[in-house]
Amino acid sequence: MPIKPSELILNPDGSIYHLNLKPQDIGNIIIFVGDQDRVSQVTKHFDSIDFETQKREFKTQTGLFKGKRITVISTGIGTDNIDIVLNELDALVNIDFGTRTVKKKLKTLDIIRIGTTGAIQNDIPLDSFLISTHALDLVGMLHAYHIETISNSSLEDTFIAHTNWDKNRARPIVIEGSNTLIDKFKSAQTYQGLTATASGFYGPQGRTLRLPISNRSLNKNMESFSFDNTRITNLEMETSGIYGLAKLFGHRAISLNAIIANRPNGTFSSNPKATVEKLITYTLERI
Ligand code: R1P
Structure with missing residues (x-):
């Protein structure tokens, strides 16, 4: 048809x-x-x-x-x-x-995200590079698809309990990146970790300008979360969608992140453009 x-x-x-x-x-x-x-x-x-x-x-x-x-x-x-x-x-x-x-x-396509992100661990410095070994979806878009085969329910259940995840929000989903691409792009220069993907930039990532947020301890609880020696390293807004849909379609995906903010330290890169430029060069050298 x-x-x-x-x-x-x-x-x-x-x-x-x-x-x-x-x-x-x-x-x-x-x-x-x-x-x-x-x-x-x-x-x-x-x-x-x-x-x-x-x-x-x-x-x-x-x-x-x-x-x-x-x-x-x-x-x-x-x-x-x-x-x-x-x-x-x-x-x-x-x-x-x-x-x-x-x-x-x-x-099969190879999909490589070169993006920016904020670290949620204070030992991940500004202007460093981070490879997302997994994505933690905090958005919900992927629930429109059959994610049962690509998600990690024991990690998700542990995260839900650790953070007192609000039952009214979509269930978090954990998806792996492509191990082939991770092996290709990792080096002594790259940090690795679980990347949390949020549905917005301010409240959904725990930022407060004028509006109070519903769960003030979420970022702290994400920072202290660990499962099988994996910790949540950073927050951004695309990786879970890329990892989830690439896996469902049978494509390979990796998310390479330039750390331009450190949330626990409250700092922001003095030259994010230069850091992104370096990550672009790093990526192209290994492609
Ligand atoms: C927010 O400023 C944007 O920056 C980050 C977030 O994921 C979001 O898209 O990534 P990019 O610099 O790749 O867009």
Whole structure:
């Protein structure tokens, strides 16, 4: 049965609805950045760029880097955008747009997030790099899918008990990154840990400007949580969506984080752009 036009939405030129991309426009290695301006911060290192487009916050450039065809896409902020980007990227490689049917032979993409984050452990310094071995979803978007096969219920239950997790909020979900990619990108320069993905930047990450938050001890309880020698290292807003959907679709994903804030110390990087630039170079050297 062909997938209906209301479900798989194609633009008049045959490109997919939000990303504005056709299947030939992307490589098998995809780099995600949050900010549109970071796309060219990555591709300025490429040998050539053969494609670019932008719709809304989704800016894409594809080109060659040391003989590999790599696509860089800005996802904007949040796992709601990640739902769009992952579904449309998978459709580009695994759905035949002509027949609107799923292809027999499925393709696997390598998805690499280069993003920024705040450490929640005071020994993780500003301007360091951190690889998310796992993501801890505090958002809920993934509950729209069958996550039973990819989640870790014993870790989740321990986290729920440790933090007195509010029963009115979505159940947290823990998902692993790709061990193949983690082995490829880890080094003496990288910290590793469990990355918590929040549904917002202020209250959902325990920041108070004017509005009081409902659970003032959540960050402290996250800081003291540990399970099988794994601790929660940082907070950001995309990794769980990327790890969850990549696993469900059969793609490989890794989240590489530039630590630009340290929450327990209350400090912020004096030059976050330079730290992101270093993480971009670090990533491209190992790709
Ligand atoms: C918030 O300022 C944004 O920065 C972090 C968060 O995950 C959120 O997207 O990541 P990026 O710098 O990769 O966008």
